Amino acid sequence: MKNLFSITTLAYILLVAATSLTFWYLVFGGYLGGEFLRPDATKAKDIHPFVTGLVVPLLTLGSTLLVIANLQSNTAQNFSNNFFKLIDQHHKLIDNINTEIEGIGSASKGREFFDDIAERIAVDYETLCQSDAIQFKPFATLPHSQFFIVKYQPKPLYEIDERLRGRCFGKKGKELLLLIYDHFFHLHQSDLSHYFRNLYHIVRFAERSSLSNSKKLEFIKILRAQLSNYEILLIAYNGLHDYGQKFFPLIEKYELLKSLNSEDKVPEGYLKRIVDKSILMDSYPHLLRLWSPTPPQEGNQSLLYWIKPSYWQ
Numbered sequence: 001m002k003n004l005f006s007i008t009t010l011a012y013i014l015l016v017a018a019t020s021l022t023f024w025y026l027v028f029g030g031y032l033g034g035e036f037l038r039p040d041a042t043k044a045k046d047i048h049p050f051v052t053g054l055v056v057p058l059l060t061l062g063s064t065l066l067v068i069a070n071l072q073s074n075t076a077q078n079f080s081n082n083f084f085k086l087i088d089q090h091h092k093l094i095d096n097i098n099t100e101i102e103g104i105g106s107a108s109k110g111r112e113f114f115d116d117i118a119e120r121i122a123v124d125y126e127t128l129c130q131s132d133a134i135q136f137k138p139f140a141t142l143p144h145s146q147f148f149i150v151k152y153q154p155k156p157l158y159e160i161d162e163r164l165r166g167r168c169f170g171k172k173g174k175e176l177l178l179l180i181y182d183h184f185f186h187l188h189q190s191d192l193s194h195y196f197r198n199l200y201h202i203v204r205f206a207e208r209s210s211l212s213n214s215k216k217l218e219f220i221k222i223l224r225a226q227l228s229n230y231e232i233l234l235i236a237y238n239g240l241h242d243y244g245q246k247f248f249p250l251i252e253k254y255e256l257l258k259s260l261n262s263e264d265k266v267p268e269g270y271l272k273r274i275v276d277k278s279i280l281m282d283s284y285p286h287l288l289r290l291w292s293p294t295p296p297q298e299g300n301q302s303l304l305y306w307i308k309p310s311y312w313q
């Protein structure tokens with residue numbers, strides 16, 4: 001809008017300048033007769049070089065700039081209309097989600113689907129971490145309480161797929177998280193792949209537009225405001241997976257995870273959906289800046305990521 005305003009202003013300045021110069025030339029050049037605005041016929045032929053040499057170019061340039069400004073205005077308006085149509089389509093896509101997730105007592109509909117997937121990932125991650133930690137210890141070194149858990153542990157709330165358990169054996173951290181995410185992504189690929197593909201194309205639509213960077217960011221902020229907390233969390237996980245390689249740079253550039261709840265102040269007993277904050281902070285520099293209690297020490301490489309780029313200020 002700022003560039004558009006500048007072009008329009010310049011166009012009007014040129015048009016006013018052309019008109020003013022013409023009036024000045026006629027009056028002070030003696031081309032008008034004794035009566036105001038009555039031309040002197042003997043001097044009229046001398047006006048042509050002045051008009052064609054200066055006035056016409058100014059009028060032409062001013063008119064051209066007005067046409068450009070009008071085209072840019074129409075382009076911006078067309079982009080805005082299409083962008084909001086894409087967001088509306090995205091909402092409809094979410095509203096149409098209605099599926100069963102293993103371990104969840106009822107059908108997962110709409111945005112609840114993302115919460116349920118995030119919950120399953122968190123539960124499976126914690127369960128597999130605990131089972132591996134116990135399994136790798138010799139039974140002779142286990143405390144009585146842990147031995148009791150191993151021998152007499154009741155059936156868990158969620159049964160972990162044995163294929164997933166086998167793939168995750170001995171894995172930890174980011175590798176374990178992505179294996180679990182991959183498992184649930186394939187189970188619900190029809191919903192998740194469609195969701196992420198659509199979201200990616202909305203962001204790329206803004207990225208590839210001719211709008212200024214600040215204007216692009218305004219539209220991305222509107223999109224970001226539409227996302228629920230658990231949608232954002234799954235966007236973060238997807239960006240770390242091979243499937244999200246193209247999306248990852250845009251997630252970071254436009255800080256799509258900015259509104260993600262760090263879960264530092266959730267009530268006691270609440271099941272945290274973020275399995276390990278450090279995984280996300282190590283992978284997404286803008287989360288490192290947002291979630292770090294203090295900036296990294298000078299000389300630390302991560303300091304480069306903590307300093308907020310002036311582009312977004």
